[in-house]
Amino acid sequence: EMIDFFGDMKKRERGLFSHAAKAERKKQIKEADIFYGLGQNTIMLRWDRKRMISHYDWMVAREFNNWGIPLIIDLSYTGTYQLDNKRKTSLINELHHSVHYNREVKTPFQLHITGLNDEQMKELNSGSADDWTCCNVTQQLNTDLFPPERLVYLSPDSRNDLRVFNPDDVYVIGGIIDEVGGHKPLTLSSAKKMGIRHARLPMKLVMGLSQDLNVETCVAIMADFKATNDWFYAFRWVPSRMLIQRAMQHPDRSPEHRLIARAHRLLSPTAESEPVKYAKIWGLTNKQYRYYYRKIMECSSRDQLNEIMDQVYS
Numbered sequence: 001e002m003i004d005f006f007g008d009m010k011k012r013e014r015g016l017f018s019h020a021a022k023a024e025r026k027k028q029i030k031e032a033d034i035f036y037g038l039g040q041n042t043i044m045l046r047w048d049r050k051r052m053i054s055h056y057d058w059m060v061a062r063e064f065n066n067w068g069i070p071l072i073i074d075l076s077y078t079g080t081y082q083l084d085n086k087r088k089t090s091l092i093n094e095l096h097h098s099v100h101y102n103r104e105v106k107t108p109f110q111l112h113i114t115g116l117n118d119e120q121m122k123e124l125n126s127g128s129a130d131d132w133t134c135c136n137v138t139q140q141l142n143t144d145l146f147p148p149e150r151l152v153y154l155s156p157d158s159r160n161d162l163r164v165f166n167p168d169d170v171y172v173i174g175g176i177i178d179e180v181g182g183h184k185p186l187t188l189s190s191a192k193k194m195g196i197r198h199a200r201l202p203m204k205l206v207m208g209l210s211q212d213l214n215v216e217t218c219v220a221i222m223a224d225f226k227a228t229n230d231w232f233y234a235f236r237w238v239p240s241r242m243l244i245q246r247a248m249q250h251p252d253r254s255p256e257h258r259l260i261a262r263a264h265r266l267l268s269p270t271a272e273s274e275p276v277k278y279a280k281i282w283g284l285t286n287k288q289y290r291y292y293y294r295k296i297m298e299c300s301s302r303d304q305l306n307e308i309m310d311q312v313y314s
Contacts, residue, residue: 008275008276056103056104056134057103057133057134059103059108060102060103060108060110060111060134060135061133061134063107063108063109063110064110064136068109068110069109069110069167069226070109070110070111070112070145070146070170071102071109071110071111071112071170071171071173071219071222072112072113072114072142072145072146072151072170072171072172072173073095073098073111073112073113073114073172073173073175073215073219074114074115074142074153074172074173074174074175074190075091075113075114075115075116075120075175076114076115076141076142076190077115077174077175077176077186077190083177087177088123090177091175091177091215092123092124094175094214094215094216095113095124095175095215095216096131097215097216098111098215098216098219099111099131099132099134099135100216101216101219101220101223102134102135102219102223103134105223105224105227106227107226107227108134108223109219109222109223109226110136111134111135111136111219112135112136112138112145113132113135113136113137113138113175114138114139114140114141114142114144114145115139115140115141115142115175116137116138116139117139118139121137121139124137142170142172142194142196143194143196146170148194148195148196149196150168150169150170151169151170151172151194151196151197152166152169152170152171152172152196152197152198152199153172153174153187153188153190153191153194153196153197153198153199154171154172154173154174154187154198154199154200154201154218154222155174155185155187155188155191155198155199155200156187156200156201156210156211156212156213157185157187157188157200158188158191158198158199158200159200160197160198160199160200161199161200161202161205162199162200162201162202163202164229165225165226165229167226169197171222172191172196173215173218173219173222174186174187174190175215176215201213201218201221201231201235202231203235203238205231206231206232206235207235207238207243208246209238209242209243209246211238211242213238217237217238217239217270220237220269221234221235221237221238222234224236224237224286228285228286230286232286232290233286233289233290236264236267236268236269236289237268237269237270238264238268238270239268239270240261240264240265240268240270240271243257243260243261243264243265244261244265246261247260247261259297260297262296263293263296263297264293266296266309266312267281267284267289267292267293267296267312268281269281269282276313277313280312280313281312284312292308292311292312295308296308
């Protein structure tokens with residue numbers, strides 16, 4: 001999204017130059033000893049798309065050291081259920097988005113995708129090799145890479161709420177497609193079978209929701225939680241449709257739920273497709289997010305709401 005943001009910014013800048021403006025600019029360049037601007041002298045390095053991708057990859061690659069905090073996406077469930085081509089594609093897309101989210105955060109995870117079978121390894125290798133250069137893709141299991149006492153399996157079926165982020169723990173996300181896994185406690189069963197700890201994201205405690213989340217959503221949430229230890233802020237990645245559905249299913253509390261759904265939707269990076277606005281929302285700190293969330297909840301008119309959002313996008 002940041003790459004698209006800068007690309008869109010360059011297009012808008014090019015559109016500002018009419019023929020008259022171009023002629024005036026050429027005149028200024030000839031008259032000035034030093035002229036700062038696009039295509040001329042600059043005090044900033046000019047980064048193209050390839051260089052930006054290389055920078056993001058390096059940011060992730062440097063985390064594969066002793067100081068890096070690992071995060072695991074476990075794909076060892078493929079022997080438990082069958083995936084058709086549509087769901088295989090969906091799972092690959094979730095992995096792509098997970099790598100993308102982790103690549104662009106300020107302090108990325110040391111990302112490991114484990115438990116792949118031969119078919120999955122072949123499918124991942126059939127695409128662009130650059131897609132997986134910033135993560136460890138392996139057929140090894142979680143317990144082969146890290147001591148079991150460090151592992152914490154994130155499972156919606158666990159009764160243990162994850163309250164505080166512990167950098168010494170290695171958190172494991174189950175690579176399961178919701179439609180296939182259904183309501184079977186696959187991740188909890190796996191954690192008990194391997195004898196490792198388990199916990200759930202406290203969505204019920206913080207948002208009053210009990211929902212299964214996609215893999216990339218869990219990665220984005222854990223990245224924000226690692227940076228801030230603020231669950232309310234980290235849950236901004238929860239799809240807004242879940243809160244909208246709750247408002248529709250509970251008409252007795254509909255006004256309250258609708259206000260919450262509106263504030264969440266307007267400040268959620270998942271609900272914004274325009275690159276410039278996405279970059280602004282994505283870059284909000286946890287304090288800014290709470291401030292604007294409260295302001296949106298309290299506003300009483302469309303004009304007030306537009307004024308608040310103008311401040312967010314400014």
